[in-house]
Amino acid sequence: MPVSMDTRERQRLDCDLVVIGGGAAGVTAATIAARNGLSVIIVERHGFCGGGAVAGHSGTICGLYEASDNPENGPIPAVFGFAGEFVSRMEDRGGLGEPVRYGKTFTRVHDPIVWREVSDDLLSEAGVTVIYHAVATEVLMEGDRIEGVHVWTKEGPLDIRAKRTIDASGDADLVAMAGLPSFIGDNGRVQNPTMIFRLQGVDVAAFRAAYGEDTIMPPEVSEMIVTANQSGDYALPRAKIWLFPTTRPGELLCNCTRIVGADGRELNPLFWRDFSEAETQGRRQAREYARFFRDHLTGCETSFVNDMAVQVGVRQTRQVEGVTKLMNADVTGGTKFGDGIARSPWPIELHAGAKPKVEWLLNDVYEIPYGCFVPQRGENLLVAGRCLSAEHEAVASARVTAQCFSYGHAIGHAATISVKDGIAPRDISGADIRAILNRENAHLDG
Known part of the structure; x- marks a missing residue:
């Protein structure tokens, strides 16, 4: 009978806080906690930070601006705090485009290389210990308390003992490892992943002249895709597509x-067979759309694929079952909470079924309460990012990048208070966190 083994020496590190996942939420939480005096380790499986925005190539910072029936009047900022700091740093390096139309609202296209560098600088300046190319494989537990994580590295196994742990994996990985309550999508059905790519060699001026300023392509483009499919010459499964001019000359970011x-069925990236199938399918589809654009779209006649996501963009997998759950009706109704620690103007943007569903919240925001990031059971653990406790359609709004910065901002402070004052995360007042965020320009109260 084979015996499982690893003969390499097991190292140990000790810290106040360990953060698993280097996406927008993880980087923010680690930075905030370290700025407030905690010893912090962040563990990231890639060789760079950015999560879905960089590895998944989402390429945009969504959720910064209100939606309205009059977007021609220009963008109305709705999210501030750490998100604003990150945006400013990206702007200073030329890594962030001006706001561009996305239906009734606006988004901003970023340069993924600059994003990596800004993240590196934030973590370095704050004194965070960064461990790249490492994966958490187990949680270290004593009773119902998480005491840290077991991490795999090329050098060998590593035990990180921490007073508090943040699951910013995007997939509630630590929650699952610890056997804490969680759930997957709508009775197991999740939103479709997407392979996002970049198209170079585009005459962007001609493209915009033909199709307008809105990055959601007009009906005539959808009709062209339907006709192309009917001809039998192409296999293009999505007709409603989004194409964004980027910060680089002659380039489009393609979400299609x-x-x-x-x-x-919808593929669930939690399952290794599904994740692998999604990658190969995604690359095939990206090439097919690029061929169609070259053959049929104005300005794309000599275009070519110059970049593709490191992995498919993952919209939804596993959510923590939290002390509080964000409901679909909270999003559509613009609900506010006394312990709201983040706000969002982003629509429900549901990628499931034959075409994306977009349900707008106009001239308003909803709030996300602190309890969405505190597991129902288990101590010393917080979550941050898209694995928050939220219903299926609510996640389709609450998962986007600007809000993940806000979650990290709040949860970094919660971890700090928990360690310094010896308070269990579930006993921290969300209203107190809100007050701290407002002192740091989050403008949650206007």
Whole structure:
């Protein structure tokens, strides 16, 4: 009978806080906690930070601006705090485009290389210990308390003992490892992943003249895709597509694939077979759309694929079952909470079924309460990012990048208070966190 083993020496590190995941939420939480005096370690499986925005190539910072029926009047900022600091740093390096139309609101296209560098600088300046190319494989527990994580590295196994732990994995990985309550999508169905790519060699001026300023392509483009499919010459599973001019000359960011399994169901990246199938399907689809653009779209006649996501963009997998759950009706109704620690104007943007569903919240924001990031059971653990406790359609809004910065901002402070004052995360007042965020220009109260 084979015996599981690793003969390499197991190292140990000790810290106040360990953060698993270097996406927008993880970087922010680690930076905030370290700025407030905690010893912090962040563990990231890639060789760079950015999460879905960089590895998944989402390429935009969504959720910064209000939506309205009069977007021609210009963008109305709605999210501030750490998100604003990150935006400013990106702007200073030329890594962030001006706001561009996305239906009834606006978004901003970023340079993923600059994003990596800004993240590196934030973590370095704050004194965070960064461990790249490492994966958490187990949680270290004593009773119902998380005492840290077991991490795999090329050098060998590593035990990180921490007073508090933040699961910023995007997939609630630590929650699952600890056996804490969680759930997956809508009775197990999740939103489609997408393979996002960049198209170079585009005459952007001609492209915009033909199709307008809105990055959601007009109906005539959708009709062209339908006709192309009917001809039998192309296989383009999604007709409603989004194309964004980027910060680089002659380039479009292309969000257009719709990846489903060979059996027609939504693929769930939690499952290794599904994740692998999504990658190969995504690359095939990206090439097919690029061929269609070159053959049929004005300005794209000599275009070519110059970059593709490191992995498919993952919109939804596993959510923590939190002390509080953000409900679909909270999003559509613009609900405010006394312990709201983040705000969002972003629509429900649901990628499931034959075409994306977008349900707008106009001239308003909703708030996300602190309890969405505190597990129902288990101590010493907080979550940050898109694995928050939220219903299926609510996640389709609450998952986007600007809000993940806000979550990290709040949860970094919560971890600091928990360590310094010896308070369990579930006993911290969300209203107190809100007050701290407002002192740091989050403008949650206007």
